[in-house]
Amino acid sequence: MSDDHAKATADVRYPDLEGQRVLVTGGASGLGLAMAKAFAGQGCRVALLDLDREGLDRALEALPSDALGHCGSVADEADVGRTFEAMDEAFGGVDVAINNAGIAMNVPTLELTAKAWQKALDVNLTGVFHCSQAAARRMIANGSGVIVNLASMYGVVAAPERLAYCATKSGVAMMTKALAIEWADKGIRVNAVAPGYVRTALVEELVEADRLDETALNRRTPLGRLGTVEEVADLAVFLASDKARYITGQVVGVDGGWTAYGYV
Numbered sequence: 001m002s003d004d005h006a007k008a009t010a011d012v013r014y015p016d017l018e019g020q021r022v023l024v025t026g027g028a029s030g031l032g033l034a035m036a037k038a039f040a041g042q043g044c045r046v047a048l049l050d051l052d053r054e055g056l057d058r059a060l061e062a063l064p065s066d067a068l069g070h071c072g073s074v075a076d077e078a079d080v081g082r083t084f085e086a087m088d089e090a091f092g093g094v095d096v097a098i099n100n101a102g103i104a105m106n107v108p109t110l111e112l113t114a115k116a117w118q119k120a121l122d123v124n125l126t127g128v129f130h131c132s133q134a135a136a137r138r139m140i141a142n143g144s145g146v147i148v149n150l151a152s153m154y155g156v157v158a159a160p161e162r163l164a165y166c167a168t169k170s171g172v173a174m175m176t177k178a179l180a181i182e183w184a185d186k187g188i189r190v191n192a193v194a195p196g197y198v199r200t201a202l203v204e205e206l207v208e209a210d211r212l213d214e215t216a217l218n219r220r221t222p223l224g225r226l227g228t229v230e231e232v233a234d235l236a237v238f239l240a241s242d243k244a245r246y247i248t249g250q251v252v253g254v255d256g257g258w259t260a261y262g263y264v
C-alpha cells in the first residue's frame, strides 16, 4: 500500500470547520479515532463518547489538550445526555455529531441469541437515535448543524452470518434519510458514510491470525485493496464541511467499488 492512502485530511483545508464543536461516538479507536484526529487537524474542538475508558485515555493523548472524553454507552440515554451537557459546558454546544459507535456481530443466525440481537439494535440503532436527538435539539436552537452516521456496505448489500449487523446498518441508512428530510428546514444536514473493509487494528489482527483472507478481499474489491481509516475520515470531514452544503440524506459508499461489483 502506498503511503498516500494513509495520508490524513490535514493536507486539505476546510476553513469553515475551524472552531466547530464535534462529537465522535466510539472515538477511542479505529475509524472514530481517525475521524477525531482529522477533525482536530481542521481546528475543530473534539469530544469523544466511548465505553472503553483506557482507550479514551490513549485517544486523548493523541488529540489537542482541550479534547473531552466521556466514558459511557451511546445506548444509554443518560450517558448521552451527560456527554452533550459536558460539551455545552466546555464548548458551548455542538455543531457536528459523528454517530460512529457500532458493534459487529458475525454469527450464524441459528446461533444468534435474542440478547445479542437486542444488543446490536441498542448500540447500532438506538445509539444513533439518542445521539441524533440530543444533537439536533442543540443544533435547531443554533439554526445549523451536521450529523454524519457510520453505516456500512453491509447495510447496502448483504453478507451471510451477519443478520443483526446488516439489518441495523441498513436501518442506519434509512434513519439518515428520514432525519435529513425532517430536519432540512432546521438547517441540519444528515448523511452517512458506508465503508467497505477498512484496515483497522482489529482487521489487521484478524488477517494476521488467518481469520480473514486479505488476498480474497483484495480480489473481490475493484480497487484491489482494503480501505484506510484516513480515507473514511476524509469523507466524513468533507460531508461535515460547507463544501457539502447541498448534500443531505445520502449514504455515500467508501468501499473501493465493492457494492458496485455485481459478479461473484
Ligand SMILES: NC(=O)c1ccc[n+]([C@@H]2O[C@H](COP(=O)([O-])OP(=O)(O)OC[C@H]3O[C@@H](n4cnc5c(N)ncnc54)[C@H](O)[C@@H]3O)[C@@H](O)[C@H]2O)c1
Binding pocket: 025, 026, 027, 028, 029, 030, 031, 032, 049, 050, 051, 052, 055, 072, 073, 074, 075, 100, 101, 102, 103, 104, 123, 127, 150, 151, 152, 153, 194, 195, 196, 197, 198, 199, 200, 202, 203
Ligand atoms: N472497520 C470496518 O471495516 C468498518 C466497515 C464498515 C463500517 N464500519 C463501522 O464503522 C464504525 C467504527 O468501526 P471500527 O471498525 O472503527 O470499530 P472499532 O471496534 O475499532 O471501534 C468502535 C469503538 O466504539 C466503541 N463502542 C462500542 N460500543 C459502544 C457503545 N455502546 N457506546 C459507546 N462506544 C462504543 C468501542 O469501545 C470502540 O472504541 C462502526 O459503526 C462500524 O460498524 C466499520
